[in-house]
Amino acid sequence: MRRGPIDMSNSSLPDLVPARMVNEFVYCPRLAYLEWVQGDWADNADTAEGRFKHRVVDRPGSPLPPPDQPEEAQIETIHARSVWLSAEEEHLTARVDLIEAEGNLVTPVDYKRGSAPDLPEGAWEPDRVQLCAQALVLRANGYTCHSGVIYYTASKTRVTVVFDEALIARTRQAVRDLRAMAAAGRIPPPLVDSPKCPRCSLAPICLPDEVNHLTAAGQAEPARELRRLVPARDDAAPLYVQEPGARVSKSGECFEVWLKDERLCQARIFETSHIALFGAAQITTPALIEALDRGINVAFFSMGGWFKGLAHGPAHKNVALRIAQYRAALDPARSLALARAFVAAKIRNCRTMLMRNCAEQPKETIAALRQLAKEAQRAETIPELLGIEGNAGRLYFAAFAGMLKPRPSAESGDPPEWPFDFEGRNRRPPRDPVNALLSFAYSLLVKELTVLAQIVGFDPYLGFYHQPHYGRPSLALDVMEEFRPLIADSVVITAINTGAIGARDFVRSGPTAALTPAGRKKFIQVFEHRISDLITHPIFGYRISYRRVLEVQLRLLGRVLDGELAGYPAFTTR
Numbered sequence: 201m202r203r204g205p206i207d208m209s210n211s212s213l214p215d216l217v218p219a220r221m222v223n224e225f226v227y228c229p230r231l232a233y234l235e236w237v238q239g240d241w242a243d244n245a246d247t248a249e250g251r252f253k254h255r256v257v258d259r260p261g262s263p264l265p266p267p268d269q270p271e272e273a274q275i276e277t278i279h280a281r282s283v284w285l286s287a288e289e290e291h292l293t294a295r296v297d298l299i300e301a302e303g304n305l306v307t308p309v310d311y312k313r314g315s316a317p318d319l320p321e322g323a324w325e326p327d328r329v330q331l332c333a334q335a336l337v338l339r340a341n342g343y344t345c346h347s348g349v350i351y352y353t354a355s356k357t358r359v360t361v362v363f364d365e366a367l368i369a370r371t372r373q374a375v376r377d378l379r380a381m382a383a384a385g386r387i388p389p390p391l392v393d394s395p396k397c398p399r400c401s402l403a404p405i406c407l408p409d410e411v412n413h414l415t416a417a418g419q420a421e422p423a424r425e426l427r428r429l430v431p432a433r434d435d436a437a438p439l440y441v442q443e444p445g446a447r448v449s450k451s452g453e454c455f456e457v458w459l460k461d462e463r464l465c466q467a468r469i470f471e472t473s474h475i476a477l478f479g480a481a482q483i484t485t486p487a488l489i490e491a492l493d494r495g496i497n498v499a500f501f502s503m504g505g506w507f508k509g510l511a512h513g514p515a516h517k518n519v520a521l522r523i524a525q526y527r528a529a530l531d532p533a534r535s536l537a538l539a540r541a542f543v544a545a546k547i548r549n550c551r552t553m554l555m556r557n558c559a560e561q562p563k564e565t566i567a568a569l570r571q572l573a574k575e576a577q578r579a580e581t582i583p584e585l586l587g588i589e590g591n592a593g594r595l596y597f598a599a600f601a602g603m604l605k606p607r608p609s610a611e612s613g614d615p616p617e618w619p620f621d622f623e624g625r626n627r628r629p630p631r632d633p634v635n636a637l638l639s640f641a642y643s644l645l646v647k648e649l650t651v652l653a654q655i656v657g658f659d660p661y662l663g664f665y666h667q668p669h670y671g672r673p674s675l676a677l678d679v680m681e682e683f684r685p686l687i688a689d690s691v692v693i694t695a696i697n698t699g700a701i702g703a704r705d706f707v708r709s710g711p712t713a714a715l716t717p718a719g720r721k722k723f724i725q726v727f728e729h730r731i732s733d734l735i736t737h738p739i740f741g742y743r744i745s746y747r748r749v750l751e752v753q754l755r756l757l758g759r760v761l762d763g764e765l766a767g768y769p770a771f772t773t774r
Contacts, residue, residue, distance in 0.1 A: 215288070215291060216286055216287075216288070216291055216292060216293040217236075217291055217292055217293070217375055217378055217379060218236070218292075218293055218294065218295075219292060219293070219294035219295075219330050219333035219334050219337070220294075220330060221235065221236045221378065222292075222329055222330055222333045222371065222374050222375055222378060223326040223327065223329060223330035223333075224236075224326070225374055225377070225378040225381075226325055226326040226329050226374050227326040227396065228391060228394075228396060228400075229377075229378075229381060229388040230387060230388045230389065230390055230391070230406060230408075231400065231402060231406070232378060232381075233381060233382070233387050233388055234387070234402055234405060234406060235402070236378075236382065237381075237382045237385075237387075237518075237520070238387075238517065238518040238520065238521065238657070239516060239517020239518050239657075240402060240405050240518065240657075241401075241402070242401045242402055242404065242405060243401060264278070264280035264283050264299055264301060264306075266342075267304055267341060267342030267343045278299075278300075278301045278302075279298060279299070279300055279301075280298070280299045280301060281297070281298050281299075282295060282296075282297065283295070283296045283299050284296075285337050285338065285341050286337065287336060287337040287339075287340030287341065288340075289340055290333075290336045290337060290340055290372070290375070291375055291379060292333050292336060292337050292340075292375060293337070294333060294334045294337045296308045296309075296310070296334050296337075296338075297309060297310050297311045298310075298311070299338075300349075301343075304342075304343060304344050305343075305344045305345075305346075306338055306343045306344065306345050307345070307347060307348055307349060308331060308334045308335060308338060308345065308348040308349070309348065309349045309350075309351055310327065310330060310331050310334065310348065310349070310350050310351070311351050311353060312327055312350055312351065312352050312353065313352075313353055313354060314352055314353070314354050314355075315352050315354040315355035315357070316350075316352040316355050316357040316359055321361075322359040322360075322361075323350045323352075323359045323361060327350050328350070328361050328367060329367070329370060329371045329374055331348040331349075331350055331361050332348075332361070332363050332367050332368060332370075332371040333371050333375070334348065335348055335363050336368070336371065336372075345363065346362065346363060347360055347361060347362045347363060348360075348361050348363070349361070385520060386762075386763070387762060387764060389411075389412075389764075390406060390407070390408030390409075390411050390412055391408055392408075392412055393409075394408070397409070397427070397429055398427065398429060400429075403429035403430070404429065404430045404431065404751070404752075404755075405755060407429075407430070407752065407755055407756070407759070408429070409426045409427050409429060409740075410426065410739075410740055410752070410756070411759060411764060411765065413426055413739070413740065414739075414756070414765055414769055415764070415765065415766075425741060426740045426741055426742060427742075428740075428742035428743070428744065430742075430744055430748055430752060431744075431748065432734055432743060432744050432745060432748065433732060433734070433744075433745045433747070433748065434473060434745070434747060434748065435471060436470070436471050436472055436473035437471065437472070437473055437728070437732075438472070438473050438474050438475070438476055438728070439455060439457075439467045439472050439474075439475045439476070440476045440478070440721075440724050441457055441475065441476065441477050441478065441481040442477075442478035442479065442481060442503075442717060442720060442721065443457075443459055443464065443481060443717075444479055444480045444481070444503070445459060445460070445480055445481075445482075446458065446459045446464060446481045446482070447459075447481070447482040447483065447484060448475060448477070448481075448482070448483040448484065448487050449483075449484045449486070449487050450469075450484070450486045450487040450490050451466070453468060453469050453470070454466045454467065454468050454469060455467045455468075455469055455472060455475070455487060455491075469490065469494060469496070470494075472491075472496055473496070473651075474496055474497040474498065474499060474651050475491060475496065475497070475498045475499065476498075476499045476501060476647065477498065477499070477500050477501065478501045478502070478503055478505070478720070479501070479502060479503030480503070483498060488511065491511075492511070492512065492513040493513065495513060495655070497510055497511065497512045497651045497654060497655075498510070498511040498512075499647045499650070499651065501643065501647075504629075504714055505639070505640040505643050505644075505714075505715065505720065506643060507643045507644075507646055507647050507650070507673075510647075510650055510651065510654065510660075512654050516654070516655070516656070516657035517657075518657035520762070521656075521657045521658065521758050521761065521762065522657065522658065522659050524758075524761040524762050525658055525659060525662060525675075525761055526659075526662065528664060528761055529662050529663070529664055532582075534664070535582070535664040535665070536579070536580075536581070536582060536585070537767070537768075538664040538665065538678070538757075538760075538768055539579075539582060539585055539664055539665035539678070540576055540577050540579055540585065541767070541768040541770045542664075542665055542678050542679070542681040542682060542768075542770065543576045543579075543585055543588065543589050543665065543681060544573045544574075544576040544577045544770065545681070545682035545770035545771060545772050546589070546592075546681040546682050546684060546685065547569055547572050547573040547576055547588075547589070547592045548569075548570075548573045548772045549682060549683075549684075549685040549686050549772055549773065550569060550592065550596040550684075550685045550689075551566055551569040551570060551573070552685070552686075552772070552773055552774065553596075553603065553685045553686070553689060553690070553693075554566055554569070554596070554599055554602075554603070557602075557603035557693060558599065558602040558603055559602070559605075560602065562599045562602065565595045565596070565598070565599045568595055569592055569595060569596065572588055572591060572592045572595075573592075575588050576588045576589070576592075582665065582667075585665070593625065594624070596685075597624045597625045598624060600622065600634075600689075601622050601623075601634075603693050604622070604634070604693065604696050604697065605696075605697050606696050606697065606699070606702075622634040622635070625638070627639050629712040629714070630712065630713055630714075631711050631712055631713065632713050633703070633706045633713050634692065634696070635713070636706065636713045636714055636715055637691075637692040637695065637696070637701065637715070637723065638688065638689070638692055640715060640720070640723060641687075641688035641689070641691050641692055641723075641727060642680070642684065642688050644688075644724070644727050645680055645683060645684070645687055645688045646673060646676050646677060646680055648731065648747065648750060649673070649675075649676035649677075649679050649680050649750055649754070650673040650676040652750055652751050652754055653673070653675055653676055653679075653754055655751075656751070656754045656755055656758060657758070658675055658754065658757075658758070659675065660673040660674075660675050660676050661673055661674055661675065662674060662675055663675040663676075663677060663678040664678055665677075665678045665681070666678055679750070679753060679754060679757065682753075682770050682771050682772070683746070683749075683750065683771070686746070686771075686773060687730060687731060687746055690730060691723075691726050691727045691730045694726055694730065695722075695723055695726045700722055700723075700725075700726050701719060701722060701723055701726075704716075705718060705719025705722065705723075706719060730746065731745065731746045731747045732745050732746070732747060733745060733746060735749070735773075737749065737752075738771065738772060738773055738774070739769055739771075749771060753771055756768070756769055
């Protein structure tokens with residue numbers, strides 16, 4: 201059932217609208233909502249180039265003279281750069297790239313990347329509205345401003361914009377509409393097949409084609425191929441550090457890993473998605489501050505691979521998403537609906553794994569899992585759903601050994617020496633090598649989802665199926681359910697069946713089994729290879745990595761919670 205918007209009438213939305221947000225609103229209301237109301241932002245090549253083009257005007261220049269300066273004190277044209285002014289009566293604030301001032305008469309100059317368009321006005325409407333907003337702020341501060349200039353850096357073109365009554369009225373109406381949109385607390389619908397979307401840096405957050413596709417599901421619309429606006433892979437990768445006593449430090453634009461006086465490796469900061477520290481591995485304060493400043497989370501594991509927690513910068517600005525999350529978590533009906541989707545998808549994916557990987561398919565188990573997936577969708581309470589999931593888990597892991605076909609060691613070529621005593625799932629601590637691998641794989645996967653949930657704006661510790669528990673990332677565990685078989689279990693099967701992990705990669709202590717440091721390193725490599733694999737999305741039809749899929753699922757969950765999507769589109773494969 202669709203829910204109403206989050207009531208933002210008593211919120212602390214700022215009274216002053218940045219002139220840049222007026223530009224975004226005229227260009228795409230949804231983009232302005234994502235940036236200004238929800239606090240989302242993402243860089244791409246265009247935004248990075250835009251910052252580079254602004255490097256000159258961002259440097260301080262001559263100060264802007266006061267508007268009431270006496271005539272005898274006036275001098276020739278002054279160029280004031282990066283001037284920030286506000287106008288409460290206009291509900292606007294603006295940082296003007298450049299102001300050319302001759303006494304009380306000022307001309308704002310706004311720098312834009314790209315070329316001047318072939319239009320009668322000489323400039324795009326959003327750019328003209330933004331420039332007019334800057335003029336309104338200057339006028340409210342006592343300056344005389346009749347026209348401004350937009351400088352398109354690619355074509356090196358100066359376009360003069362006259363602030364006539366029509367443009368002023370359009371600008372003021374845009375400000376009113378933007379403030380009303382923000383106060384309503386409902387995200388505008390995405391653009392439909394718009395050419396604006398492919399170059400937008402927020403397309404992977406907005407998901408315009410995906411949302412339109414899911415909201416149109418069930419309607420009499422012809423199927424069409426979706427554009428892949430989401431990058432297939434993330435250019436950044438995690439930095440894993442597990443050597444006891446190793447420390448992560450910062451040197452210029454790189455993170456360096458040192459063990460005493462020996463540098464083990466280095467990773468460029470902009471290519472690091474997050475840092476994972478195991479056991480006694482450490483990070484220096486300057487490196488930690490740099491990571492937090494750049495939104496790079498630091499995950500902490502025990503030496504045995506148990507996920508302990510996360511260090512991160514300030515919480516995401518999208519408080520409306522967390523309000524919606526809390527409301528849904530406190531609503532038994534909504535929590536149950538989401539939990540059903542998570543568990544039913546998990547059971548279907550377990551069934552798929554058995555059908556793909558068992559030489560002799562356990563037909564009775566496969567049929568039973570199919571029935572349990574249907575029962576999960578009809579469960580009337582969370583305890584009933586827990587029982588269904590438990591039954592499915594017992595059936596699945598009873599057949600799990602049928603998917604394991606160990607080969608000789610990939611390194612030595614020695615015959616496999618696996619102690620095949622796997623008879624089902626056990627943990628805390630795992631009592632055999634297969635369970636040790638499963639536990640570590642789940643720990644790595646929950647780390648990924650905790651990091652991503654934090655980035656998207658969720659509270660990772662409040663779930664819908666997994667109940668709140670001290671220190672447990674319940675939301676990450678919720679979303680992980682559908683991906684346990686496809687990512688974590690698949691990594692374990694691959695590591696064993698390819699000989700990447702062998703019996704010598706484990707140590708035993710009494711009845712327990714654990715990976716050696718060398719074994720852990722090899723297993724992390726298999727995990728990273730799997731989560732970076734490109735797969736065809738079963739709903740949208742394009743190819744992206746599993747790591748991207750996890751982010752897309754979390755963002756779609758956010759669209760469900762804010763009422764834009766009617767139900768959670770779980771990820772299942774055939």
